[in-house]
Amino acid sequence: MNKINAIGLDKDKAKYLSEKLNELLANYSIFYQNTRGYHWNIKGEKFFELHLKFEELYNDLLLKIDEVAERILTLGHTPKHNYADYRITSKIKESVQVSDGTKAVEDILASFQTIIVLQRELLTISSDADDEGTNALMSDYIREQEKLVWMYSSFLNR
């Protein structure tokens, strides 16, 4: 029986990778929808700055959601698309009506931490599977988001 998939990866390893990527997808999706909430509901003197910043963030998350989902398909599996599934799988939980800028940025930093840790785990798993495609994608995300963590932390004077 053929043990490698269409792109030459071990089938069992590709399956495990896809499960972890579906976990990442769930976290991104909740994070995305939370960020839309911050964008809409933020109040106060930093409104214009943060309203814009959060739009930039959710647009970027949306791109990554699509890339992660299509990576799962490339590995030969199916991305989950229902929020009912996302809510069960995601470590990041749905936010409830955040209008305070500091609270929103703190939530964003906590969400980045969750996502970065998960992506670092995916680095190890993809490296073990010789899956350079997923590995490179994760490295790019980690590098970009570590920088964002620095910037959002600086915004909070931390």
Ligand SMILES: [Fe+2]
């Ligand atoms: Fe808007």
